[in-house]
Amino acid sequence: MAKTDLNQLAWFQAVAEEHSFTRAAAKLGISQSTLSHAIRQLEERMGIRLLSRTTRSVATTIAGERLLQTIAPRIGEIEDEIATLMTFRDKPSGSIRLTLSDHALESVVWPKLKPVLSAYPDISVELILDSTFRNIVEEGFDAGVRLGEAVEKDMIAVRIGPDWRLVAVASPSYLDAHGAPEHPHELVGHVCINMRHESAGGLYAWEFEKDGQALRVRVSGQVTFNNSYAMIDAAVSGYGIAYVPENIVEQHVASGALVQILDDWSPLFDGYFLYYPSRRQNLPAFKIVVDALRI
Incomplete structure (x- = not known):
């Protein structure tokens, strides 16, 4: 079998997690046709159907789910290691993805983030507003912001706002x-x-x-x-x-x-807390964001 294109594996992961070619393409910054072609090539090369497509949704097959469980943690480890290597740069850089409510954004997070983004132009943030309790690990978030009483117990929690x-x-x-x-x-x-x-x-x-x-x-x-x-x-x-x-x-x-x-x-x-898995805490850009938000 020909050597697997690692980009195709990462793109497959995005489609599998988003359950949508449209949302995955937008997240990856590529066209939907390019993404569809890449996934079709991956399936043909492996000789296995990885995704079940309908007019309304996309779901992983049994083989696709097994592949997703295999590659997701490894791709995450590679991304974390690359981010850690950025410590050798003169200026911290990286992309931070947060889920939070509109009230948390306006009253706590955005006022504290604005000077950080001005001081560190190579750090970018994506702020997804909703009131749901998202699984930040499975859904690709670096951290979430919720009231203290709602924070998952296995997460590191940092208070960022008063009661x-x-x-x-x-x-x-x-x-x-x-x-x-x-x-x-x-x-x-x-x-x-x-x-x-x-x-x-x-x-x-x-x-x-x-x-x-x-x-x-x-x-x-x-x-x-x-x-x-x-x-x-x-x-x-x-x-x-x-x-x-x-x-x-x-x-x-x-x-x-x-x-x-x-x-x-x-x-x-209880006031707002930033919560995240322990593997994120040593990434330079993430640490700068955390330090800026904590009280």
Whole structure:
């Protein structure tokens, strides 16, 4: 058999992990036709079908899954070793891929990263915004940012932000028309702006606590988002009560556009942590990013 093209193996890994030629091509920065041709050549050279293709998805065959499990850790080791060799350069370089929420990006990560990127032009970052709990190893992320309570136990965790809390807010016009609830249970009789948690697939049950009494309230309303900033805009526009991070709604409360309610029921949550597998910690570019984010 002819010598296997290592690029084709890496490209196969991308398709297998993305379950899509389109997404894998975009990730690799090549055309979809080039990628399809390379995978077809790999299958013909090996004489084995590696991928099962349908009009909607791509999945590995039994042989393809075995190949993926064989090459993925080895390709990862090669990439890590190459990144480590970059310590011999005059300036640290490399690409860092993070998964995080919109609130974590705006309130903690981006303000700290901007001066780093200016100081180290050879370091690049890819920031993927979502609220799901991603498997950062399987999905090719260098690290993730989540609240402390949600960090996987087998990961290294570095605190990057202070504890914070969610607060209930509504526009003055809404409160004039509907009144202000005095207890969280009264929210079931109000129009509320819901938040969908993509990882759980359901709507977030609002969490409250006072004097050691914790409770959750499932609310309902006309609109649902998976983005805190959109919820704030909807609340300002009078679409109901929103439950959002306090630090990103303070200006709206200070200006009078929103009124904070049920304040004594809003508990503190663990702040944001950067979490990652131990094999990443010695890479120079990654270490610079970690040191910039930690508090």
